Amino acid sequence: MTTLGTTRGRPRGFDRDVALDRAIRLFWRKGYEATSVRDLGEELGIGQPSLYNAFGGKRALFDEALDVYEHTYGEFISTALTEEPTAALAMRRILAEAAARYTRRGLPRGCLVTSGDAGTDDPEVRAATSRIRKEKMDRLRRRIEADITKGLLPDDTDATGLAGYVMSVLSGLVQRARDGAPRRELDSAASIAARALP
Incomplete structure (x- = not known):
């Protein structure tokens, strides 16, 4: 300090x-x-x-x-990818924790990385937030690809599509949280999304 x-x-x-x-x-x-x-x-x-x-x-x-x-409020995705032994478990944990993360008492709703560049035409600002989102997407995709190689996920799993699906669900949850949706609704939506995971 x-x-x-x-x-x-x-x-x-x-x-x-x-x-x-x-x-x-x-x-x-x-x-x-x-x-x-x-x-x-x-x-x-x-x-x-x-x-x-x-x-x-x-x-x-x-x-x-x-x-x-990223290091103080937004680390839950990286933590799940680091701590969980498989991509499938990491994705389920990410979705399970998202609602609580985006509706924390005493903090703004949603996610700075997801919505901080909303409405701006500044290319450097958009590049900064996009870079972080891309890093998370790429890290998740690599975990999925590794599990496909290990036989933990089906050979025909679309790693890019699956990682994009999870990140898209998170973006939607952020927007619903910013719109004032209650945590129980977000939890329910995340639970429905998790059922589509392999």
Whole structure:
């Protein structure tokens, strides 16, 4: 945790880690495009010069927010792929945990990586979120391919299609969560989706 005093215009007691978490939650709630520099300044309790001094501006702050979000709030997919012995179990765990993840009490609904670039034409912002989504998709696809090779999944399993199916279900759950759907509905939808898995 980094606490600063009166360094170059920042308020006394400015805590960069706390400020970054507030920025993450603001981007998570509103998305990159709808979040203004003024919004960020008000949320973080600092002026625009201090914002640029601490984080390098809105774009740089969003990039850092994405990275930290992935390691603090969005790790459940990677955790399932790491801990579960088979792709099938990992996919079922991901779907089973999704509803709770996207409706956590005290946090914005949904997922920053899935919806943070909504409405923006900024190619770098879209590339940043797309890269993370693609990495998750590719990692899941490789796990499925490995299980096909081991004979744990049928030879005719479409690894790309199956990984895409799971990621598409997650995107749909994110949108329903952002629309205010209750967790029980999301759990039910995820359970129905899981029945289609091999």
